Amino acid sequence: MSTTATPADWQTRPAPTGTQGWIDRAAEVAAVLATDAAARDRAGATPHAEVRLLKDSGLVTLLGPVQHGGGGQDWPTAYRVVREVAKADGSIAQLLGYHYLWNWAARLVGTREQWEQVEAEAARRQWFFGGAVNPRDRDVVVRDEGDTLVFTGRKTFSTGSRVSDVTVLEGVLDGTDQHVFAIVPSDSQGLTFHDDWDNIGQRLTESGSVTIDGVRVPWASAAGYVDKQFQPRVYNTLNVPTIQLVFANFYLGIAAGALETAATYTRTKSRSWLHGGYEQAVDEPYVIDAYGDLTAKLWAAEALADRIAEEGQRLHDDPDAVTARSRGEFEVRVAAVKARATDVALEVTHRIFEVTGARATAAAEGLDRFWRNVRTHTLHDPVAYKRREVGRFVLTDEIPEPTWYS
Missing domain, CATH: 1.20.140.10 (Butyryl-CoA Dehydrogenase, subunit A, domain 3)
Structure with missing residues (x-):
């Protein structure tokens, strides 16, 4: 691996192939992050540039389908990539690792039609995922309004919040014990991320609280539901x-x-x-x-x-x-x-x-x-x-x- 590689080089070289190729790419990303990691940690600024770096390098779409521009890699490779990035910046590695999980959540919970659509769009558009799914909070309430679900509540933590393109929401269907997951644009009306993450470590993870005030989602986007009935596995x-x-x-x-x-x-x-x-x-x-x-x-x-x-x-x-x-x-x-x-x-x-x-x-x-x-x-x-x-x-x-x- 070239230790002098720069983000500009990624535009002229073919995408990595195989586990080692992607680990090498992650090491290049880590080398860029390491140059000012301590200073960025002290500043605690929203890591827009760092997420852009993850996108430009191709790491964001590592698990995505090849036919839609993804890397087509597996979880062992994703874990090694996260580990490599963490050598330079633990916050950015956490953001990337959580992104991989929330991107994969459609496959874990959704129907085949749902996860194939999500993964294709995510790879094509380089979506960066966040998640408002903190289980220690009182559950967000989800109301059934015919063809629409309405999410309302608050979560104490929402890792990725202001740097995400899409956010995974989770709540309980009103009057039941059924949990509902759905992916929404992070700029959705009613979704407000608060700048209140001020902890001693992982300072750049954008893990502050979020208010969910009447965020509307089509029933068709409820992961794993068919005709309003969840299909468990x-x-x-x-x-x-x-x-x-x-x-x-x-x-x-x-x-x-x-x-x-x-x-x-x-x-x-x-x-x-x-x-x-x-x-x-x-x-x-x-x-x-x-x-x-x-x-x-x-x-x-x-x-x-x-x-x-x-x-x-x-x-x-x-x-x-x-x-x-x-x-x-x-x-x-x-x-x-x-x-x-x-x-x-x-x-x-x-x-x-x-x-x-x-x-x-x-x-x-x-x-x-x-x-x-x-x-x-x-x-x-x-x-x-x-x-x-x-x-x-x-x-x-x-x-x-x-x-x-x-």
Whole structure:
């Protein structure tokens, strides 16, 4: 891969083919993002230019059908791409990973006619997806008005909000317990994104709240509904392990970026301890040991993540064959990698300061952003409950009941 590639080069070169080609393209995107990642994190501006970069590079349409301009790639490749981008910018990797899930949501939940139409339009028009689907809030109410559904309510979080072209809405059909998903233009009348995301990490994810005030959607756009009746499949519930693998991979990507950035700092700026007897920091035994320890842990977690991604792809390849058991066993495996990725990423991103030294805490270095990003998102749902899923499976052969978090 050329390390001097620029966005302009993408217009004159053929689209990547195969997993490695797309990972190389993601690395080029990461190289662009890395040039000012710390400064952009401090500024916290809406990442319009960064999303444009994802579109121009082709990463946005990675999973889209080739005949409509998409990359035609699979989920294991998408996870690796997310991980690569996260090395430079965890926020933009989260946006991209969530986009992949919401783009795929039509296939998870919708009828074949619906998802084929959505995926074709998304690839042709390079839609960037956001989602107003935070399950911890009171559900948005959906009223049935004949041929139209009307969504009304509020969500605390809506990742992608102001940089998205389309938004996935979710609510409960009034008077029932039936959930309804629909994709709407992000500039729809009644959809208001609030500029209130002000957290210590993942600062560029546009994850603020959203007000949904009478957003009207044709019944035909209600994912998975035929004649106002939902057509359930076990595959519908694969959204949780799929997005949890997105989480694990951008945690690991952030950790890898932290380790690479720290290693460069150690080689070029760190000073050896004056009483240690070594001329260079890279010769300090404790520094060498720490890098070896952290790298071994990261490599092991990455290998586990890749293995489980391949297992998940087999379910995506044959959606109608997914059973409660195969889905449950996959969820347990995903829970295991989520727990490992969380622990490894937190350890890497805080221990890098032990091997870079006091001067590395300068705000200008921006090393703190790696820990802040991981710490912020790993609170999404308690990792103890992920370990519990694994433990219950081992001890009693119990598979997790599908919920918004399992």
